[in-house]
Amino acid sequence: MIAGTVYGVVLNDRTERETLAGTFGAPPYKAPPKAPVLYIKSRNTFNVSGAPVALPSGLREVEAAATLGLLFGRDAAKCDAASALGYVAAACLALDVCEPQENYYRPAVRQRCRDGFLPLGEFAPFDPALLNGEIVTAVDGKEAHRWNLSRLARDAATLIADITDFMTLSAGDLLLIGLPHDAPRVKAGQRVTVTSAELPALETVFVREDAI
Amino acid sequence: MKRARIAHDGAVVWAEAVENETALRLPNGQRIAATDALFLPPVTPGAAIFALGLNYADHRAELGFKAKEPPLVFLKGQNTLVGHRGATPRPADGNQMHPECELVAIIGTPARHVAVESALSHVAGYTIACDYAIREYLENYYRPNLRVKNRDATTPLGPFVVDAADIGDPQNLKIVTRVNGDVVQQGTTADMVQGVAELIAYLSGFMTLMPGDMILTGTPEGVHFCAAGDRVECEIESIGVLENRLVAAS
Numbered sequence: 001m002i003a004g005t006v007y008g009v010v011l012n013d014r015t016e017r018e019t020l021a022g023t024f025g026a027p028p029y030k031a032p033p034k035a036p037v038l039y040i041k042s043r044n045t046f047n048v049s050g051a052p053v054a055l056p057s058g059l060r061e062v063e064a065a066a067t068l069g070l071l072f073g074r075d076a077a078k079c080d081a082a083s084a085l086g087y088v089a090a091a092c093l094a095l096d097v098c099e100p101q102e103n104y105y106r107p108a109v110r111q112r113c114r115d116g117f118l119p120l121g122e123f124a125p126f127d128p129a130l131l132n133g134e135i136v137t138a139v140d141g142k143e144a145h146r147w148n149l150s151r152l153a154r155d156a157a158t159l160i161a162d163i164t165d166f167m168t169l170s171a172g173d174l175l176l177i178g179l180p181h182d183a184p185r186v187k188a189g190q191r192v193t194v195t196s197a198e199l200p201a202l203e204t205v206f207v208r209e210d211a212i
Numbered sequence: 213m214k215r216a217r218i219a220h221d222g223a224v225v226w227a228e229a230v231e232n233e234t235a236l237r238l239p240n241g242q243r244i245a246a247t248d249a250l251f252l253p254p255v256t257p258g259a260a261i262f263a264l265g266l267n268y269a270d271h272r273a274e275l276g277f278k279a280k281e282p283p284l285v286f287l288k289g290q291n292t293l294v295g296h297r298g299a300t301p302r303p304a305d306g307n308q309m310h311p312e313c314e315l316v317a318i319i320g321t322p323a324r325h326v327a328v329e330s331a332l333s334h335v336a337g338y339t340i341a342c343d344y345a346i347r348e349y350l351e352n353y354y355r356p357n358l359r360v361k362n363r364d365a366t367t368p369l370g371p372f373v374v375d376a377a378d379i380g381d382p383q384n385l386k387i388v389t390r391v392n393g394d395v396v397q398q399g400t401t402a403d404m405v406q407g408v409a410e411l412i413a414y415l416s417g418f419m420t421l422m423p424g425d426m427i428l429t430g431t432p433e434g435v436h437f438c439a440a441g442d443r444v445e446c447e448i449e450s451i452g453v454l455e456n457r458l459v460a461a462s
Contacts, residue, residue: 003257004290033351035351039287040289042419043258106284106354107355109286109287110285113287166358166359167291170289
């Protein structure tokens with residue numbers, strides 16, 4: 001499904017940055033973040049819309065953060081914001097599932113990289129208009145969250161430029177462009193649907209691991 | 213058996229080291245001199261790459277860390293890999309760029325909820341990584357952050373994958389790093405805080421490890437800052453010597 005690496009970015013929600021601004025100067029951070037704060041979703045997390053997400057025993061609830069994934073069609077290295085979107089070939093809705101985190105000091109591999117913790121919707125050709133859209137998350141059929149991508153601290157083009165300043169985003173890589181800090185929390189038994197105006201919808205159901 | 217992944221006649225092939233590693237036997241039986249081979253990182257495309265921070269008691273002390281905590285695990289993209297005798301960019305402002313020689317365990321069979329006692333049966337083989345770090349770029353968000361640890365071609369890997377059966381105990385191997393011939397790191401895998409078996413047990417406790425996935429198990433003490441033009445060799449007993457050179461970059 002994904003040939004390359006899936007990268008995501010935290011602290012790219014302007015409202016979250018405003019909320020946390022007072023803590024950035026204190027330990028353990030000691031300074032506000034400069035470069036984009038990236039993470040990797042390993043291949044065991046890849047999941048498809050329609051398949052369930054299993055919650056391990058001991059994990060009562062998880063954050064289900066709906067976002068937009070951009071699939072690269074060409075290698076992007078040291079590109080500027082004006083050209084950045086030209087490297088993107090396709091887009092999909094993504095539901096980045098994560099065990100709620102206390103802080104951002106250490107990489108959250110255990111929290112973010114459980115099996116199946118990245119359901120992805122079907123890909124559609126990339127259209128820059130997608131970047132002005134809203135992403136809606138419904139839990140058990142009822143709207144639980146809505147966010148506009150104008151909330152991103154770094155918009156997609158700036159984000160790609162700032163990432164490729166120090167590493168290549170390769171053809172086949174997927175970039176999740178940011179997570180809403182107020183993403184809904186869900187439990188086993190709940191059904192989550194992610195929609196936006198232009199992209200194929202994503203749907204999954206959360207189940208207990210021992211139920212599969 | 214020792215196997216290398218090389219580019220040959222326009223294709224990527226795995227070749228077997230023969231004649232005391234001076235030659236490589238290709239899948240079609242042809243032999244080429246090892247000096248003529250174009251070594252690629254010995255990796256399965258798509259594999260997850262795990263790396264460990266602070267996993268040697270001496271290196272933890274050197275960096276000022278104390279208590280035993282859960283393993284500090286981070287992930288790397290395949291853009292970071294570069295083959296034996298390859299070049300790694302050394303940024304002009306990366307004056308605190310240092311090599312980190314690491315034993316790499318390569319998973320051979322799916323591993324989920326594996327006990328420490330049986331964990332090594334899931335290892336197909338071992339290789340060597342040099343997991344460069346550039347300390348100027350450290351930030352305290354998801355540290356070690358990707359600007360430090362996910363740069364292109366900053367993780368030389370190879371030259372060979374050695375079958376696990378030929379290694380036996382992975383926790384008793386000497387590690388040496390040389391820069392321009394001078395020893396800058398010297399240690400043994402016996403000093404790992406969490407050994408290969410413990411790391412597989414830990415990771416497989418919350419995710420499924422698949423064949424080809426790699427675990428870079430951390431590095432012993434010895435922080436030596438490098439310059440463009442430096443020749444770096446990472447050697448691990450019974451596995452080989454991984455050569456790399458640093459080239460100036462902007």
